[in-house]
Amino acid sequence: MQARFPTNFLFMKVLLVPLIAFALVTAAVAQQPDARPWMPATAQKLPRWRGFNLTDKFYLHKGPSAFQEEDFRMISKLGFNFVRLPMDYRFWIKNGDWEQFDESALKDIDQAVEWGRQYGIHVCLNFHRAPGYTVAKPAESRVLWTDTNAQRVCAMHWARFARHFKGIPNERLSFDLFNEPGQVDPQVYYAVCKKMVDAIRAEDPDRLIIADGLKWGNTAVPELRPLNIAEATRGYWPMELTHFKANWVNTENVIPPIWPRPITCGFIPGPAKQKAGDGGPITIDGTFAGGEEMRLHVMNVSSQANLQVEADGQPIWHHLFQCGPGEGEWKQAVFEPKWKVYQNVYDRDYVVPIPARAHELRISVTQGDWLKLNELTIRPGESGTSEDILPLSGEVTADAPPVRYHPGAVSPFTTATMEDRAYLWRERIEPWKQLEASGVGVIVGEWGAYNKAPHDVILRWMEDCLTNWKEADWGWALWNFRGSFGVLDSERADVQYEDYDGHKLDRKMLDLLQRY
Numbered sequence: 001m002q003a004r005f006p007t008n009f010l011f012m013k014v015l016l017v018p019l020i021a022f023a024l025v026t027a028a029v030a031q032q033p034d035a036r037p038w039m040p041a042t043a044q045k046l047p048r049w050r051g052f053n054l055t056d057k058f059y060l061h062k063g064p065s066a067f068q069e070e071d072f073r074m075i076s077k078l079g080f081n082f083v084r085l086p087m088d089y090r091f092w093i094k095n096g097d098w099e100q101f102d103e104s105a106l107k108d109i110d111q112a113v114e115w116g117r118q119y120g121i122h123v124c125l126n127f128h129r130a131p132g133y134t135v136a137k138p139a140e141s142r143v144l145w146t147d148t149n150a151q152r153v154c155a156m157h158w159a160r161f162a163r164h165f166k167g168i169p170n171e172r173l174s175f176d177l178f179n180e181p182g183q184v185d186p187q188v189y190y191a192v193c194k195k196m197v198d199a200i201r202a203e204d205p206d207r208l209i210i211a212d213g214l215k216w217g218n219t220a221v222p223e224l225r226p227l228n229i230a231e232a233t234r235g236y237w238p239m240e241l242t243h244f245k246a247n248w249v250n251t252e253n254v255i256p257p258i259w260p261r262p263i264t265c266g267f268i269p270g271p272a273k274q275k276a277g278d279g280g281p282i283t284i285d286g287t288f289a290g291g292e293e294m295r296l297h298v299m300n301v302s303s304q305a306n307l308q309v310e311a312d313g314q315p316i317w318h319h320l321f322q323c324g325p326g327e328g329e330w331k332q333a334v335f336e337p338k339w340k341v342y343q344n345v346y347d348r349d350y351v352v353p354i355p356a357r358a359h360e361l362r363i364s365v366t367q368g369d370w371l372k373l374n375e376l377t378i379r380p381g382e383s384g385t386s387e388d389i390l391p392l393s394g395e396v397t398a399d400a401p402p403v404r405y406h407p408g409a410v411s412p413f414t415t416a417t418m419e420d421r422a423y424l425w426r427e428r429i430e431p432w433k434q435l436e437a438s439g440v441g442v443i444v445g446e447w448g449a450y451n452k453a454p455h456d457v458i459l460r461w462m463e464d465c466l467t468n469w470k471e472a473d474w475g476w477a478l479w480n481f482r483g484s485f486g487v488l489d490s491e492r493a494d495v496q497y498e499d500y501d502g503h504k505l506d507r508k509m510l511d512l513l514q515r516y
Contacts (some may be wrong), residue, residue: 001032038171039081039122041405046441049122049475050513051075051082051150054239055237055483057108058086058128059136064092067112069251071481074488074501076119079514083121084445084477085112085342086128086150086179088136089157097129098153101160113165117172125161126445130154134181135216144178145188155199162203170208175200176232176445177209180216186223189214197227212445218428220435231440233432235447235465235476238419240391245452255297255375255391257453259461260420264403266373266392270305270365281364282376282392286412287403290356291381295349296363297374299394301330303341305368306348311358319350321371341369354378380407388412410460421464444469444476448485451492458511466516478513487513 039047092105116123133149142150198463217234241257267279323342328345379387
């Protein structure tokens with residue numbers, strides 16, 4: 001028997017088919033990254049973008065390099081929405097002539113901007129090496145801050161970029177003028193930035209422009225406010241932690257970093273040199289069960305110094321350091337003509353057994369000139385237990401506050417003044433919040449820690465940074481995505497990686513970034 005359907009069923013079928021098709025198309029479009037809402041962006045208020053620096057063009061090596069679509073795809077898939085592209089201008093010039101543009105090289109940057117659109121990622125273009133300026137080596141032959149011809153050429157490059165990308169909304173694209181200018185006079189910086197801004201706005205009046213802070217991105221520049229541009233700070237602090245054993249910075253006498261970190265002075269003057277604010281004896285309060293050892297790393301000694309350790313007021317160890325010429329206990333003999341004395345570099349350890357049931361250790365110079373320690377450690381009595389490290393500052397800026405020892409704690413040494421999240425807020429956030437309050441948008445253009453620092457230390461430090469930036473309502477861009485600072489292929493020795501699309505993923509770091 002032939003089935004028969006009521007007329008209204010056929011009508012509903014005719015009506016529902018296109019509706020279902022429309023719903024499927026709509027759902028498919030909604031799954032595309034480009035459907036992600038773009039975040040409004042102005043120079044007065046930048047969004048809380050979160051993402052990474054992609055470093056494919058930040059330095060010209062042996063040949064051309066291109067950005068990779070898989071980076072944009074993965075960054076979007078992992079929930080991030082920002083990339084900063086630090087670039088070397090030598091990629092897009094012809095035959096080393098900084099006035100000739102290679103259009104094929106610009107197509108690589110076009111492609112990156114287009115991938116940003118496709119995957120819902122804001123793209124920030126930065127001149128890491130600009131005509132006449134770089135923080136990398138080799139240095140430019142001309143100096144941008146003083147050379148008017150270099151300024152003319154650099155402005156020409158920015159004008160070329162502005163003309164080329166005109167019409168792309170600020171929600172999707174911004175320009176970051178120079179990477180980390182150093183010790184530049186603020187008025188000189190303003191004058192050079194103004195030339196770049198004028199060149200850009202002559203081609204694209206509404207383009208969103210960002211300028212890195214001075215002193216390598218760390219210091220806010222209120223002098224730039226008349227330019228109506230945003231500013232970018234940095235998140236590399238303290239450098240002893242973020243750049244631990246990095247081969248492009250001074251790695252001499254490095255100490256494994258800890259976080260949070262006590263702020264303690266390692267400069268110990270002799271009795272005749274002691275005065276308020278100039279260091280002094282180091283006091284450590286704690287309960288010692290017995291079997292512990294204290295290791296003192298002596299760096300520098302001036303003339304002569306008797307280093308003494310007391311436990312509960314009783315001397316338990318001392319060593320007389322007597323500087324002079326030639327070979328000796330020291331690593332290097334150094335004669336200071338100004339003072340007509342030897343101030344030798346020892347750079348060696350001295351171990352002191354700690355008596356059982358001691359409660360207070362005091363390290364002092366009982367006679368002589370002065371001595372500098374850069375590290376103090378305590379090794380618990382149990383065999384195989386790692387030592388607890390107290391880094392000591394060589395800066396003669398304050399008296400050494402008492403140190404409290406808590407064996408087994410995440411932060412075994414504490415003082416009244418600590419480098420911690422509150423410290424980062426005071427030193428690294430508050431000055432920039434003052435700038436922001438005057439109508440200048442702020443973003444953390446770069447941050448991160450090199451792969452030689454202990455992973456657990458880095459994660460604690462990163463969480464404090466991220467917590468502060470979330471409270472400040474600032475965006476950030478980790479240096480980098482793939483590589484020694486990143487979440488992929490970082491080659492850290494103390495991370496258990498998992499496979500992610502053929503890459504080695506630092507899952508703990510990624511989870512932390514995604515939470516903020």
